[in-house]
Amino acid sequence: MSKKILIADDEESIRNSIAYALKREHFIVETAIDGEDALVKTNIFKPDVIVLDVMMPKLDGYGVCRELNNRKGIGILLLTAKSDIIDKILGLEMGADDYLSKPFDIRELIARIKALARRMERESTPSANDAPSILGAVEVYTSSRKVLVDQQPIELTPKEFDLLALLIAHPNRVYTREELLELVWGMDYLGETRTIDIHIQRLRKKIEPHQALLQTVYGIGYKAEHLS
Structure with missing residues (x-):
């Protein structure tokens, strides 16, 4: 079954370019224009992975991570124009699984999304043994x-x-x-x-x-x- 990817970025050109590349790889794609829209679309679309820009209006990427921190089965990849390691660490502390700095190579982004989708699938596979x-x-x-x-x-x-x-x-x-x-x-x-x-x-x-x-x-x- 094709994986579902939500792209949240306030820049239309970036949303469209990522969506185009993902559809060519046979992903099912939905987009969001800001953080609040991303939360709404997450509840409706139920993505496997969210590609999330940090700097968005209304609610930034960190805020979205906070809201989704305990949501199991969703991988979060942050896109950030900030190259400082502290900003990347903050994203991970908020619950993101991976990050990629802008500008990025679309091939690397696709590779990271595929890797994250595979990890989410492994995590959702139950084990028969529940001995602690x-x-x-x-x-x-x-x-x-x-x-x-x-x-x-x-x-x-x-x-x-x-x-x-x-x-x-x-x-x-x-x-x-x-x-x-x-x-x-x-x-x-x-x-x-x-x-x-x-x-x-x-x-x-x-x-x-x-x-x-x-x-x-x-x-x-x-x-x-x-x-x-």
Whole structure:
């Protein structure tokens, strides 16, 4: 089945050029002219991936990310004219899965959209086994994609869940950032290893007061470890 892509950008020429390229790749395409329109179209069109410009009127791309942060099954790719790494980090912290700086090569954009659509499809495939992985006060249920901290459910984005599930399932194993990118984002991920640091920071905040479970192994990467 063809994947559905929503393009949200206030520049008509950009919307049209992206839509044309995606339709040639047999995607089903819808467009939005600003952030508020993007939220409305998301509820109606139910896209697999949203291509979202950061600088839009009414509601910017960051605001849309915030609104959709807990919406499972939708990948968000941010388009930004700002090249500063801080702006890209902000987008990831707001819930975006990937980003691309303007001006961009349409071939790279298509490749990133395809990669993100594949990741969303993998995440939506249920597992038959829902036995929890438990480390200290954190319980991770893979099939139902549920996490309990001190027996209370917490809300995670899809990538936060996948990253935590991997680390909790293999306590004391040290993963490099590159390994985590490959295992959680997939071999076709085209982003930077800084993405891992951002997600670990967010996870630590969400599993408080047990943030020490996620340990930094300096110069290498991360591991999950129960410190008694």
